[in-house]
Amino acid sequence: MAKSKTAFFCTNCGAQSPRWMGRCTACGEWNTFVEEVVEKHDSRKMGSGNSFKTESKPRLIHEVDMTSVKRLHAGSEELNRVLGGGIVPGALMLLGGEPGIGKSTLMLQVAMQMQDRKVLYVSGEESDMQLSMRASRLGYKHPACYVLTETSTETIFSHIGNIKPDVVVIDSVQTLTTDHVDSTAGSVAQIRESAASFQRYAKESGTPVFIIGHITKEGSLAGPKLLEHMVDAVLQFEGDHNNMYRVLRATKNRFGSTSELGIYEMRENGLREVPNPSELLLSRRDDAVSGVTVSATIEGLRPLLIETQALVSSAAYGTPQRSATGFDLRRMNMLLAVLEKRCGFRIAAKDVFLNVTGGLKVSDPAIDLGVISAVLSSNEDMPVGEKTCFAGEVGLTGEVRPVTHIEQRISEAGKLGFEEIFVSRHNLKGLEKKNFGIRVHPVTRIDQVFSLLFG
Numbered sequence: 001m002a003k004s005k006t007a008f009f010c011t012n013c014g015a016q017s018p019r020w021m022g023r024c025t026a027c028g029e030w031n032t033f034v035e036e037v038v039e040k041h042d043s044r045k046m047g048s049g050n051s052f053k054t055e056s057k058p059r060l061i062h063e064v065d066m067t068s069v070k071r072l073h074a075g076s077e078e079l080n081r082v083l084g085g086g087i088v089p090g091a092l093m094l095l096g097g098e099p100g101i102g103k104s105t106l107m108l109q110v111a112m113q114m115q116d117r118k119v120l121y122v123s124g125e126e127s128d129m130q131l132s133m134r135a136s137r138l139g140y141k142h143p144a145c146y147v148l149t150e151t152s153t154e155t156i157f158s159h160i161g162n163i164k165p166d167v168v169v170i171d172s173v174q175t176l177t178t179d180h181v182d183s184t185a186g187s188v189a190q191i192r193e194s195a196a197s198f199q200r201y202a203k204e205s206g207t208p209v210f211i212i213g214h215i216t217k218e219g220s221l222a223g224p225k226l227l228e229h230m231v232d233a234v235l236q237f238e239g240d241h242n243n244m245y246r247v248l249r250a251t252k253n254r255f256g257s258t259s260e261l262g263i264y265e266m267r268e269n270g271l272r273e274v275p276n277p278s279e280l281l282l283s284r285r286d287d288a289v290s291g292v293t294v295s296a297t298i299e300g301l302r303p304l305l306i307e308t309q310a311l312v313s314s315a316a317y318g319t320p321q322r323s324a325t326g327f328d329l330r331r332m333n334m335l336l337a338v339l340e341k342r343c344g345f346r347i348a349a350k351d352v353f354l355n356v357t358g359g360l361k362v363s364d365p366a367i368d369l370g371v372i373s374a375v376l377s378s379n380e381d382m383p384v385g386e387k388t389c390f391a392g393e394v395g396l397t398g399e400v401r402p403v404t405h406i407e408q409r410i411s412e413a414g415k416l417g418f419e420e421i422f423v424s425r426h427n428l429k430g431l432e433k434k435n436f437g438i439r440v441h442p443v444t445r446i447d448q449v450f451s452l453l454f455g
């Protein structure tokens with residue numbers, strides 16, 4: 001019997017190697033190689049996709065007819081905006097999120113809301129009956145939404161050939177298997193091959209395809225990073241299980257910006273769009289208290305508004321206590337020294353406690369300005385307005401330094417209902433005329449911020 005051929009794959013980037021390696025030469029990650037069975041095959045034969053093939057020929061870029069490309073309305077306003085104004089025909093989109101966050105619910109709702117389109121919802125996780133029950137419980141009726149419980153990529157394509165849907169949803173990529181690869185569902189090789197055949201199908205037939213993907217504990221999409229390179233858009237659905245709000249954002253989008261976000265609320269009858277997201281933050285703070293500020297930070301590629309709390313009190317004993325949760329203690333001490341030296345505030349004899357709420361650890365230097373303002377607000381016992389936020393790094397001379405992705409931070413703050421944001425003046429070059437729907441205070445030094453805040 002012929003021995004099946006194996007190869008080693010990096011679980012991080014999908015690089016292939018005939019031998020096991022401790023460190024991936026492609027992405028530099030340690031200990032990510034796993035052995036998987038592969039079979040030599042001609043990948044061009046995949047996906048029974050030949051029937052979708054149209055003859056290709058090079059064309060001049062300005063002669064390509066774009067007027068025929070019409071984005072489809074995604075059914076959900078929030079999703080529509082996140083995608084950059086609708087679904088582009090032939091786009092392959094990946095929706096990632098933790099288990100139980102509501103990915104299946106979102107895609108089923110989107111499918112059911114596209115009333116004038118023929119939709120095929122393929123699930124490898126739920127039966128037709130479960131899907132139909134969920135759809136009717138959510139109160140939807142659709143004249144042409146097909147459900148299919150199937151995990152074999154080849155069988156799915158033969159059904160696609162018969163039904164000829166306008167939109168395809170695959171729930172989830174980890175359940176797909178293809179005969180061309182001889183390893184289990186969810187393995188790197190299976191995910192890559194199955195996704196590749198959907199990529200070809202989407203491009204050749206012009207049908208948009210949504211693929212749902214699970215997320216690992218570390219927060220990255222399970223399966224190779226390669227999957228993120230293959231698709232046109234990566235959407236992340238996130239939120240706290242104890243919290244009913246869910247945020248949808250694009251971390252990659254070939255057809256639009258990645259600074260838009262969509263906000264949903266999980267109700268007992270499905271997801272509801274939240275058109276006015278400021279309700280999300282405002283409900284949590286009843287009245288303004290001193291020592292609390294909000295900073296617009298970036299986590300990876302994602303903008304995130306983070307609350308910092310500071311408590312400054314007179315030291316009861318000789319040596320003042322300094323403690324920071326979720327923020328580097330040395331950096332806090334440095335910021336306190338800057339406050340003392342450059343602004344003349346006497347903090348040396350005070351206890352300072354700092355807490356980043358939500359259990360987050362922040363390493364983004366843009367939080368500096370928010371931290372310093374929280375400390376000062378607590379020290380003076382004067383609250384900072386609850387619709388004020390900050391994004392700026394603080395240097396040793398007390399200058400406010402520019403930070404990366406400023407447009408994303410400002411528009412996120414505006415979207416979340418903040419009314420003013422303090423940023424470095426140097427950050428606003430070229431953006432002076434842009435309207436973010438939020439008041440932007442350009443500042444150069446921290447004393448300037450304080451006089452604007454506390455008069």
Ligand code: TYD
Binds near residue numbers: 098100103105266270
């Ligand atoms: P689901 O879409 O199955 O999650 P995923 O596909 O991301 O794993 O959503 C599951 C959760 O959503 C489940 O824990 C219950 C909750 N939920 C509601 O609160 N209301 C609803 O109407 C629905 C359908 C689900």
Ligand code: MG
Binds near residue numbers: 103104105125171
């Ligand atoms: Mg699901």
